[in-house]
Amino acid sequence: MTDPSDLINLLSSAASALPTGSVAAEGVACDGLIVVRAASPGRLTGIHLDPSVSGLPLEELAAELTSAVNAALASLPSPAVDLEALGEQLRSLQERTSQQFTAFTSALVSAQAALVRRAGDPR
Numbered sequence: 001m002t003d004p005s006d007l008i009n010l011l012s013s014a015a016s017a018l019p020t021g022s023v024a025a026e027g028v029a030c031d032g033l034i035v036v037r038a039a040s041p042g043r044l045t046g047i048h049l050d051p052s053v054s055g056l057p058l059e060e061l062a063a064e065l066t067s068a069v070n071a072a073l074a075s076l077p078s079p080a081v082d083l084e085a086l087g088e089q090l091r092s093l094q095e096r097t098s099q100q101f102t103a104f105t106s107a108l109v110s111a112q113a114a115l116v117r118r119a120g121d122p123r
Contacts (some may be wrong), residue, residue: 027071030056030064038072 023040033050047068053061 017048023077025072025075027068027073027075029068034064034068036065036068036072038069038076040076042073042076044072051082 011116017022025038027036027038029036030033030050030053033053035048036044037046039045047065053064056064087115
C-alpha cells in the first residue's frame with residue numbers, strides 16, 4: 001500500500017524548490033534612461049522612463065523597452081524544479097494509488113457479497 005506521506009513528501013519537495021517571498025530584479029536599457037523592475041514569478045512591478053526618451057523614435061523606444069523588460073525577467077531566479085522528474089513521480093504515485101484503489105474496491109465488493117451470502121444463510 002502506498003504510504004500517504006509519499007504524496008506529502010513529493011509536494012513538499014516541489015514547494016521547497018520554489019522561491020519564497022517576492023524576488024526583485026531590474027533591467028536597464030538606453031544607457032540607464034529606461035529602468036524596468038520585475039518580481040517573481042515574472043511580473044513587472046515598475047517602469048521608469050527618463051523624460052529624455054520622449055525624443056526617441058517609437059520603434060527605437062519600443063526596442064529599448066523590450067530589451068529592458070527581457071533583462072529584468074531574465075534576472076529573476078528560476079525555480080530549481082525538475083519538472084520532468086516531478087511529472088514522473090506524480091505518474092508513478094497516480095498508478096500505485098489507482099491500483100490500490102482498485103484492490104480496495106474489489107475487497108469491498110467481496111466483503112459485501114460475503115455479507116449478502118451470510119444474511120441469506122440460516123445459520
